[in-house]
Amino acid sequence: MPPRPLPPPRVVRGGAPDAAVVAGAKNARIVLTTDALVEGVHFDWAFSTAGDVGHKALAVNLSDLAAMGAEPSWALLSLALPGATAVDTVDALVDGLVEVATANRVALVGGNLTRSPGPLVVDVTAVGTVEPRRILTRDGGRPGDTLYVSGTIGAARAGLEMLKAGVANQPCVDRHRRPIARVRLGYAIARGRAARAAMDLSDGLADAVHQMAEASGCGAEIDASTLPVDACARQWWEARNTDPIVAALSGGDDYELLIAVPARWRGRLRHVRTRVAHPPLTRIGVLTKNRRERVLVRDGRRADLPAGFEHW
Amino acid sequence: MPPRPLPPPRVVRGGAPDAAVVAGAKNARIVLTTDALVEGVHFDWAFSTAGDVGHKALAVNLSDLAAMGAEPSWALLSLALPGATAVDTVDALVDGLVEVATANRVALVGGNLTRSPGPLVVDVTAVGTVEPRRILTRDGGRPGDTLYVSGTIGAARAGLEMLKAGVANQPCVDRHRRPIARVRLGYAIARGRAARAAMDLSDGLADAVHQMAEASGCGAEIDASTLPVDACARQWWEARNTDPIVAALSGGDDYELLIAVPARWRGRLRHVRTRVAHPPLTRIGVLTKNRRERVLVRDGRRADLPAGFEHW
Numbered sequence: 001m002p003p004r005p006l007p008p009p010r011v012v013r014g015g016a017p018d019a020a021v022v023a024g025a026k027n028a029r030i031v032l033t034t035d036a037l038v039e040g041v042h043f044d045w046a047f048s049t050a051g052d053v054g055h056k057a058l059a060v061n062l063s064d065l066a067a068m069g070a071e072p073s074w075a076l077l078s079l080a081l082p083g084a085t086a087v088d089t090v091d092a093l094v095d096g097l098v099e100v101a102t103a104n105r106v107a108l109v110g111g112n113l114t115r116s117p118g119p120l121v122v123d124v125t126a127v128g129t130v131e132p133r134r135i136l137t138r139d140g141g142r143p144g145d146t147l148y149v150s151g152t153i154g155a156a157r158a159g160l161e162m163l164k165a166g167v168a169n170q171p172c173v174d175r176h177r178r179p180i181a182r183v184r185l186g187y188a189i190a191r192g193r194a195a196r197a198a199m200d201l202s203d204g205l206a207d208a209v210h211q212m213a214e215a216s217g218c219g220a221e222i223d224a225s226t227l228p229v230d231a232c233a234r235q236w237w238e239a240r241n242t243d244p245i246v247a248a249l250s251g252g253d254d255y256e257l258l259i260a261v262p263a264r265w266r267g268r269l270r271h272v273r274t275r276v277a278h279p280p281l282t283r284i285g286v287l288t289k290n291r292r293e294r295v296l297v298r299d300g301r302r303a304d305l306p307a308g309f310e311h312w
Numbered sequence: 313m314p315p316r317p318l319p320p321p322r323v324v325r326g327g328a329p330d331a332a333v334v335a336g337a338k339n340a341r342i343v344l345t346t347d348a349l350v351e352g353v354h355f356d357w358a359f360s361t362a363g364d365v366g367h368k369a370l371a372v373n374l375s376d377l378a379a380m381g382a383e384p385s386w387a388l389l390s391l392a393l394p395g396a397t398a399v400d401t402v403d404a405l406v407d408g409l410v411e412v413a414t415a416n417r418v419a420l421v422g423g424n425l426t427r428s429p430g431p432l433v434v435d436v437t438a439v440g441t442v443e444p445r446r447i448l449t450r451d452g453g454r455p456g457d458t459l460y461v462s463g464t465i466g467a468a469r470a471g472l473e474m475l476k477a478g479v480a481n482q483p484c485v486d487r488h489r490r491p492i493a494r495v496r497l498g499y500a501i502a503r504g505r506a507a508r509a510a511m512d513l514s515d516g517l518a519d520a521v522h523q524m525a526e527a528s529g530c531g532a533e534i535d536a537s538t539l540p541v542d543a544c545a546r547q548w549w550e551a552r553n554t555d556p557i558v559a560a561l562s563g564g565d566d567y568e569l570l571i572a573v574p575a576r577w578r579g580r581l582r583h584v585r586t587r588v589a590h591p592p593l594t595r596i597g598v599l600t601k602n603r604r605e606r607v608l609v610r611d612g613r614r615a616d617l618p619a620g621f622e623h624w
Contacts, residue, residue, distance in 0.1 A: 021343050021380070021447055024336040031333050033420055034388040034437060040429040068333070076346040078390075078435050110344055117352040118430015123390050125346060125437040135333055 028129035031070040035061045039119035047163040050089045052177040053122060054096030060183035060202060061126035062104055063255040067200040069136035069190020070128030072183060074109045075101060078123040080116035083197045095120070104183050134190040141197035141216030141260035143289040148269075149228065150182050150256040151279035153205050154244065157251025158233030179255040186257055188276045194268040195259035206249040206306045208258040209285075210294060216260070219293030222249075222285035222305060245298065250306045260287055320577040340441035349372045351431035352356035359475040362401045364489040365434060365588040366408030370379025372514060373438035373505040374416055374493035375567040379512040381448040381502020382440035386421045387413060389422060405434070416495050446502040453509035453528030453572035455601040460581075461540065462494050462568040465517050466556065470545035484544045491567040500568055500588045507571035518561040518618045520570045521597075522606060528572070531605035534561075534597035534617060557610065562618045572599055575589035 024030055036056045048056075058075055065072045077097060081090065094108075101108050105110055106126070161175030162168070182200070189195050197216055201208045205227075213220040229248040237244040256279070261269050273281065288295075294305040336342055349355055349369045360368075370387055377384045389409060391400065406420075413420050418438070448615075471488030474480070494512070501507050509528055513520045517539075525532040541560040549556040568591070573581050585593065606617040 009496055021341045021442070023444075024340075024342050026338070028336075029333045030336050030342065030439075032386065032388055032437075032439065034390045034422060034424050034435070036390050036392055036424055036426050036433075038392050038426055038428055041427050044351055074344065076344055076437055078346045078348050078437075080350050080433050090321075110346060112346050112348055112435075114348050115353050116430065116433070118428065121348075121392050121428070121433045121435075123346070123348065123392075123424075123435040125344075125390075125434075127342075127344065127439075130333070144543065195526055300494055 011079050024129060027132065029067055029132050029135060031068050031128045031130055032125065033061055034066040034123065034125040035064065036121060036123040038040075038121050047160070048177050050092035050096055051096030054093035054098075055100050055178045057122040057124045058097045058100040058106070058126070059179050059181045059255060061124045062100070062106070063179070063200040063202065064181050065126055065128040066181050066183045066186030067135055067136065067138075067257060068128075068130060069186050070130040071187050072104055072106045072126055072128040074118075074127045075106050075188065076125045077108060077111040079111070080114050080121040082116050082118070082120055085120065097124075104181070130190060134193065134221035134278055136186070136190050136195060136198035138197055138199040138212045139215035141218055141287045142262065143218050143287055145196055145260035145262050145287045146266075146283055147209070147220065147222070147285045147287065148259050148261060148281040149201070149284050150185055150281055152228045152230035153201065153254050153256060154233035154248025154251050155196060155230035157247065158230065158236045160253070162236065170232055172230065172236065175230070176253060179253060181255055182257045182279065185276050185279065188272045189257075189259060189269075192268050192272040194265055194272045195261050196265070197210045197260040198256055201254040201258060202252065204249060204251050204254060205258065209305060210307070212258060212260065213287060213291070213294060216287060219288035219290040219295070220285060220305065221288050221293070221295045221297060224296055224298035226282060226284050228282040246306055249296075326418035336441060340446065341444050341447060342408040342442045343377055343380050343442055343447075343548055344437065345376040346435065346437040347376065348433060348435040348437055350433050353431075358579040359472070360489050362404035363408030366405035366410075367412050367490045370409045370412045370418070370438070371434045371491050371493045371567060373436045374412070374418070374495050375491070375512040375514065377438055377440040378493050378498030379448065379450075379493045379510050379569060380440075380442060381446055381498050381510065382442040383499050384416055384418045384438055384440040386439045388437045389417050389420060391423070392433040394428050394430070394432055397432065401475040409436075416493070427599050442502060446505065448498070448502050448507060448510035450509055450511040450524045451527035453524055453530055453599045454574065455530050455599055457508055457572035457574050457599045458578075458595055458597065459521070459532065459534070459597045460571050460573060460593040460595050461513070461517060462497055462593055464515065464540045464569060465566050466545040466560025466563050467542035468565035469516075469559065470542065470548045472565070474548065482544055484542065484548065485503060487542070488565060494558045494569045494591065497588050497591065500584045501569075501571060501581075504580050504584040506577055507573050508577070509572040511570055513566040513568045513570060514564065514566050516562050516566060517568075517570065521617060522619070524570060524572065525599060525603070525606060528599060528602055531600035531607070532597060532617065533600050533605070533607045533609060536597050536608055536610035538594060540594040558618055561608075
């Protein structure tokens with residue numbers, strides 16, 4: 001069992017049955033985000049342990065903060081539990097969450113426990129801080145900005161397909177069960193003013209490109225040959241006659257970052273990469289002037305960029 | 313339809329699909345709380361409209377902040393919706409929530425929407441601020457402190473009983489459907505340093521007395537003759553040969569405040585009451601030295617204080 005984190009000094013009163021009291025840093029903006037995992041919608045007990053669910057419930061929220069360039073500080077956990085839930089299950093879920101919290105210096109400062117006559121619902125609110133002029137949003141991109149993506153794409157989707165096919169012990173499966181939020185990278189990019197727009201890939205890269213282009217009033221052109229499709233996922237899809245590019249682009253649950261960087265800020269980005277070398281960043285395309293244009297260039301041909309993953 | 317609130321100036325970026333960004337007041341502590349309403353556990357569509365559910369989902373969270381003496385500022389809403397939920401239902405729920413937000417100068421700054429294969433789950437996180445030395449908690453009481461309760465008790469429980477019996481149009485029914493959080497009172501008590509401990513009555517007065525005494529390392533003695541049992545509830549129970557004192561003490565969903573006030577602070581409390589006259593405060597008992605003692609004095613006889621309402 002991982003150790004419970006010591007509350008950082010900014011927690012004035014945590015863990016009490018009253019609401020949590022925390023001290024914000026001077027002049028910092030407070031960033032608030034909430035995201036839920038629902039049994040049967042976002043996870044399946046056949047494929048995830050309680051520890052996996054706790055891990056993911058916090059990671060997806062930290063990913064939202066990372067995309068804003070915020071430093072995460074506090075989290076609240078609200079659980080709606082089916083009557084038959086074993087205490088061990090709740091403990092394992094909380095342990096999985098606390099493990100991610102500890103690794104990211106986040107204090108679990110409060111929560112709520114209630115009964116659910118239906119599925120398990122894990123609702124997490126994460127709170128972070130960011131300096132006012134360092135906030136990253138999805139709408140700051142401009143035509144000509146270069147698009148970069150962190151890490152690899154497609155692994156989580158391939159991992160879920162593997163689990164459904166009864167194949168385990170693959171790196172992809174871990175990416176589905178225990179995604180890593182790019183907290184340090186997002187924070188470093190914001191501090192170094194190295195990107196004009198950012199967002200995370202919770203619904204896949206294609207969706208993120210569409211969203212960022214739409215919010216920024218731009219078009220986008222992606223070069224298929226550059227896409228960092230996860231090697232394990234590529235192998236899996238190629239063996240099944242599935243197009244790895246399309247599958248990886250439209251796969252959900254990649255919690256990587258997409259950023260838009262103007263040419264003259266590349267020095268700043270290089271500087272950030274000297275401090276945060278992992279995950280790598282890959283140049284995948286550009287934002288363009290024509291806001292109706294969302295293009296995937298492949299073998300010299302221009303096609304429509306696929307849509308993203310839809311939860312509904 | 314009530315008007316959507318204008319975001320207060322402290323909301324830097326609200327309503328964007330990114331996380332919300334807010335600016336905390338200088339030197340203020342941030343108070344975070346989360347509470348959920350689950351269909352079939354906390355509400356029943358036979359007795360509550362979607363607007364009622366939205367109202368209550370925020371009110372119960374604001375009540376937690378009021379008990380800490382915090383001024384509420386922001387809220388996040390996370391909804392897990394059954395597939396068959398009509399858009400009108402979601403709109404009405406959000407409108408009910410926004411109405412309470414507006415009345416309390418709270419900005420709804422973010423949220424999350426997901427599908428539920430089971431019941432509707434409404435999860436709200438409320439965030440407020442409080443000056444460091446003004447925070448109220450349940451554990452500050454000392455032997456000899458006088459206990460006061462705001463408003464009346466028992467109405468919400470009686471209201472639910474009336475709904476189940478098919479009786480409507482009673483003030484009690486409104487207290488069940490649309491509880492009022494004592495936001496201004498809690499904030500005024502904290503600012504005026506008029507109480508040493510406080511908590512809200514979400515699980516009834518008896519439960520709150522037990523919790524405050526336990527946390528403060530005290531006993532408690534309550535005088536039954538002073539209890540402000542709601543008149544409508546009392547009439548309902550008397551007509552049904554139910555003991556109104558026991559029913560009101562152990563009824564849940566009263567969102568009044570219980571406070572502990574040392575004798576020499578009564579001047580401060582009077583001062584608070586000149587500024588916040590409603591709801592009234594009633595003196596109901598004292599905290600005592602013997603921490604094992606939880607007494608209800610009735611007609612000169614001393615009996616054990618009943619337990620509180622249990623959701624599980």
